[in-house]
Amino acid sequence: MRLKGIMDELREKCPWDRKQTLLSLRPQTIEELYELTDAITATDWSAIKEELGDLLLHILFYSRIGEEQGKFNITDVMQNVSEKLIFRHPHIYGDVVVNDEEDVKKNWEKLKLKEGKKSVLSGVPVSLPAVVKATRLQEKSKQVGFEWDNREQVWEKVDEEMIELREAVSANDQDRIEDEFGDVLFSLVNYARFLNIDAENSLERTNKKFIRRFTEMEQRALQEGKSLTDMTLQEMDAIWNSIKKQNTGT
Secondary structure: OOOHHHHHHHHHOOOOHHHHOHHHHHHHHHHHHHHHHHHHHHOOOOHHHHHHHHHHHHHHHHHHHHOOOOOOOOHHHHHHHHHHHHHOHHHHHHHOOOOHHHHHHHHHHHHHHOOOOOOOOOOOOOOOOOHHHHHHHHHHHHHOOOOOOOHHHHHHHHHHHHHHHHHHHHHOOOHHHHHHEEEEHHHHHHHHHHOOOOOOHHHHHHHHHHHHHHHHHHHHHHEEEOOOHOOHHHHHHHHEEEEEHHHHOO
């Protein structure tokens, strides 16, 4: 593999690459992963290809460090994941029969428990962003039957949590407000799953939309010789609504 050869050469000859450790690479790997998710959200295929390459480079880098420490090499990494995939797909490499993707997911979780996992939730990384983590926790618990039957039931739960939040706000109980607000968000993430949408990606789309509209509002204000800090909320809202009408859905 040409890329592995380049990685090996850089590790041996480049002062910066020689200096890197598992911990020094960690924040850069996180950054690369987020750049990939940005590209995926934008459906930018050229950027997706580039960011996948960057992540692949990091995988090779970690493997090279592992090899130097006598722990593992890239061949071990690929062999390990190959064996894991074969073990967790007995409907392909064995005699297990499945009817649909839900059966596959349930079998997957059962097999992970056989591998020594103490809980179906143990595979959810602690450091995941909260919205992503909520989605994964719900997906995991679903595999053992802890799941609503339909979206109407889930929405009833959203309503229930909203009532409890309003009660906490009325009581001016700050700790309870934060607790109930979290319950509302968690139930909305659950509702997103029942709508077959990615809550994290949905929120990120809204973030990007807000940035586009807000920066355009700033530009329009400047065109009028004004600064947002000098404008009233009503004036800014008028510009915002104008932008919103012109850019419906964006």
